[in-house]
Amino acid sequence: MLKAPDHQVAGHQAHAGKLGPLVDGSGCFYKPLQSGERGTIEAAFYSSFSSNSKVPTHIRRFFPTFHGTQLLEASDGSGMHPHLVLQDIVSNRLDPSVMDIKMGSRTWYPQASEDYIMKCLQKDRESTSVALGFRISGLQTFESEKLGYWKLDRDAVQDFTLEDVKLTLKRFVSSNPSSNAEPDCLLASTIYGGSDGILAQLLELKAWFEDQTIHHFYSCSILTVYEKAGVGEKGSRSRTGAEVKLVDFAHVVDGKGVIDHNFLGGLCALIKFVSDILVSSTNRSKAEGDLKEQTEEIEFSIANDSKA
Amino acid sequence: MLKAPDHQVAGHQAHAGKLGPLVDGSGCFYKPLQSGERGTIEAAFYSSFSSNSKVPTHIRRFFPTFHGTQLLEASDGSGMHPHLVLQDIVSNRLDPSVMDIKMGSRTWYPQASEDYIMKCLQKDRESTSVALGFRISGLQTFESEKLGYWKLDRDAVQDFTLEDVKLTLKRFVSSNPSSNAEPDCLLASTIYGGSDGILAQLLELKAWFEDQTIHHFYSCSILTVYEKAGVGEKGSRSRTGAEVKLVDFAHVVDGKGVIDHNFLGGLCALIKFVSDILVSSTNRSKAEGDLKEQTEEIEFSIANDSKA
CATH class of the missing domain: 3.30.470.160 (Inositol polyphosphate kinase)
Known part of the structure; x- marks a missing residue:
């Protein structure tokens, strides 16, 4: 059961038929890939960063964990849309x-x-x-x-x-x-x-x-x-x-x-x-x-x- | 006996009738006050900085010593011009x-x-x-x-x-x-x-x-x-x-x-x-x-x- 996050303070929000991120309530944050190169760049960043051995372990904790991308029903009802699957930073708060x-x-x-x-x-x-x-x-x-x-x-x-x-x-x-x-x-x-x-x-x-x-x-x-x-x-x-x-x-x-x-x-x-x-x-x-x-x-x- | 500095690597130079800094060969560097607010700002900076007790002593060595301003014959022959009197950083080199x-x-x-x-x-x-x-x-x-x-x-x-x-x-x-x-x-x-x-x-x-x-x-x-x-x-x-x-x-x-x-x-x-x-x-x-x-x-x- 996906829904709009309760604690989002900035950025595009999945309200009133708009395209925005969703959470599953059990630790995952689904961020719709942005259009054009912005989406490509963000997906490429998460993918390269998560596998880059030059990034020290103690620095990784400052970045949301990345669980790949996934096709999901978009929050604006426009059909299936690729989403980044990320750690929901506030899920257990x-x-x-x-x-x-x-x-x-x-x-x-x-x-x-x-x-x-x-x-x-x-x-x-x-x-x-x-x-x-x-x-x-x-x-x-x-x-x-x-x-x-x-x-x-x-x-x-x-x-x-x-x-x-x-x-x-x-x-x-x-x-x-x-x-x-x-x-x-x-x-x-x-x-x-x-x-x-x-x-x-x-x-x-x-x-x-x-x-x-x-x-x-x-x-x-x-x-x-x-x-x-x-x-x-x-x-x-x-x-x-x-x-x-x-x-x-x-x-x-x-x-x-x-x-x-x-x-x-x-x-x-x-x-x-x-x-x-x-x-x-x-x-x-x-x-x-x-x-x-x-x-x-x-x-x-x-x-x-x-x-x- | 004032002359154009030998070791200036950037900025306006006192050559070919141009307005530029002069040195006296015994430790002082005379920088003509620039026109408009640039000159005013630089003179005000040196004056305030040199008397600011909040600047730690070990930081002062990174700034040329300031000896006030002085009216001097300008290097471009245009007559008397106010100059900042500063430490010549390369004088004894x-x-x-x-x-x-x-x-x-x-x-x-x-x-x-x-x-x-x-x-x-x-x-x-x-x-x-x-x-x-x-x-x-x-x-x-x-x-x-x-x-x-x-x-x-x-x-x-x-x-x-x-x-x-x-x-x-x-x-x-x-x-x-x-x-x-x-x-x-x-x-x-x-x-x-x-x-x-x-x-x-x-x-x-x-x-x-x-x-x-x-x-x-x-x-x-x-x-x-x-x-x-x-x-x-x-x-x-x-x-x-x-x-x-x-x-x-x-x-x-x-x-x-x-x-x-x-x-x-x-x-x-x-x-x-x-x-x-x-x-x-x-x-x-x-x-x-x-x-x-x-x-x-x-x-x-x-x-x-x-x-x-």
């Missing part, structure tokens, strides 16, 4: 928070057509891509059983400024994302921080991008995913399932012996933002901790004074 | 090898005029900037007393392909740069390698660029400089004076709290090339060393055999 970040200051590549280049260049200039090296394409953050998800779709993010991006990276790990108040970043140390948190995973990816010259990943997205329910459970950092995944490879080109400086530059900018949020939230917790300690000391000395 | 590398996949910045953006974009696409994240703007390598310098001026480098750039980065540290034969990279381990060689300096600069959000350095160049005479002198690595310097700040803009991912991406690509040259030349020396050892062992056993 209850209330996943997901952010889609389109990487690169430039989403066009030199070999593309002039029309395509000019269209991409305009989008890159209108969005934060040129300024930041990436843009947020969509997100959902689970707030609470009562409030449900705080969501930003394509329309909501398309006019994002630098300040909007900074704020959204904070809201994504806050207990009060939908509030107009300053995001509290209460989940930052658990989700962004830690030895296998989002930041550590981004740094691992960065080290690979400083060296790999196999592929250039134009218009590719980083997904950051986690499970709020896992936060706060003692000794269960892994229960948050904080995870970084790369998706969307319809514009991957041969690296020709050069590193992907365009993706890498944006990745470094993202790392710096995430790391700044982590530092300031840690400092704040520390300051609050210090304050609490001071307060307790004062209370203790007051209590002692009153005894004396 | 005998036969400096110099390479000028214009950094960034993109030499334009969002705030620039549409005409300027389109002009830069075209140059970036025609050169290796888009593909590599940098382009070589000119170089000279000292070959020998007899052959003098191997030079590539602006015209020679403007049609450079990826392969030309790779080859030139090898030739820059070869004893046979002007030859059509494969560059021997004999100087690679001394100039690129070592604890204070070019690669180590580039890595130090990279660490700063991963963190600094003060300036974005559009159209800025990295100069790599060394002295061939120093190579091979025992215990005198420092005599080669292998040095990395940043120059040309007429298009520096406010970083607005974002890292300079455009410069950083190109820097990472450059680092990867330099590091590959170093690894393969070290492997070759090692292979040649192994071969020499094997040959000596064989000769030794032959000699012993004939004695027996």
Whole structure:
């Protein structure tokens, strides 16, 4: 029984008779091959990547597992259509928070057509891509059983400024994302921080991008995913399932012996933002901790004074 | 007594009645302020940078020392003209090898005029900037007393392909740069390698660029400089004076709290090339060393055999 995914935050969606991805609820994500060379390129990428012995094992976890292609009834009712069979990244999650970040200051590549280049260049200039090296394409953050998800779709993010991006990276790990108040970043140390948190995973990816010259990943997205329910459970950092995944490879080109400086530059900018949020939230917790300690000391000395 | 510099490899030159930089032969480089906002921006950059306490001391050595501005007789005979008074990077060198590398996949910045953006974009696409994240703007390598310098001026480098750039980065540290034969990279381990060689300096600069959000350095160049005479002198690595310097700040803009991912991406690509040259030349020396050892062992056993 295939159906449209519940937690898709960007890209074409299989709603209202449109062609879009489907999930089977037991771990597979069926992505319709895009028309023209985009579909060919993405299928070729998954096929070559999954069998490339030069890709280190610890890097494979950042890519959805590939299970080949399959002819399926298309979601738009247009008949049979070839689909990529991929790992469904959120299949065993209850209330996943997901952010889609389109990487690169430039989403066009030199070999593309002039029309395509000019269209991409305009989008890159209108969005934060040129300024930041990436843009947020969509997100959902689970707030609470009562409030449900705080969501930003394509329309909501398309006019994002630098300040909007900074704020959204904070809201994504806050207990009060939908509030107009300053995001509290209460989940930052658990989700962004830690030895296998989002930041550590981004740094691992960065080290690979400083060296790999196999592929250039134009218009590719980083997904950051986690499970709020896992936060706060003692000794269960892994229960948050904080995870970084790369998706969307319809514009991957041969690296020709050069590193992907365009993706890498944006990745470094993202790392710096995430790391700044982590530092300031840690400092704040520390300051609050210090304050609490001071307060307790004062209370203790007051209590002692009153005894004396 | 001011004169045109002997070792300028790129940029406007003070020849044939043209406006260009002058040197005094005792350590100062006088750069005429460019017209319009370019001159204003560069003077403002030097002035603010030299007094900015947020710039770490170990990073300052990558920038020419700034000694203010001064009105001087212009090299084109047009009368008095304001000049930046800067450290002359090659003043106490005998036969400096110099390479000028214009950094960034993109030499334009969002705030620039549409005409300027389109002009830069075209140059970036025609050169290796888009593909590599940098382009070589000119170089000279000292070959020998007899052959003098191997030079590539602006015209020679403007049609450079990826392969030309790779080859030139090898030739820059070869004893046979002007030859059509494969560059021997004999100087690679001394100039690129070592604890204070070019690669180590580039890595130090990279660490700063991963963190600094003060300036974005559009159209800025990295100069790599060394002295061939120093190579091979025992215990005198420092005599080669292998040095990395940043120059040309007429298009520096406010970083607005974002890292300079455009410069950083190109820097990472450059680092990867330099590091590959170093690894393969070290492997070759090692292979040649192994071969020499094997040959000596064989000769030794032959000699012993004939004695027996």
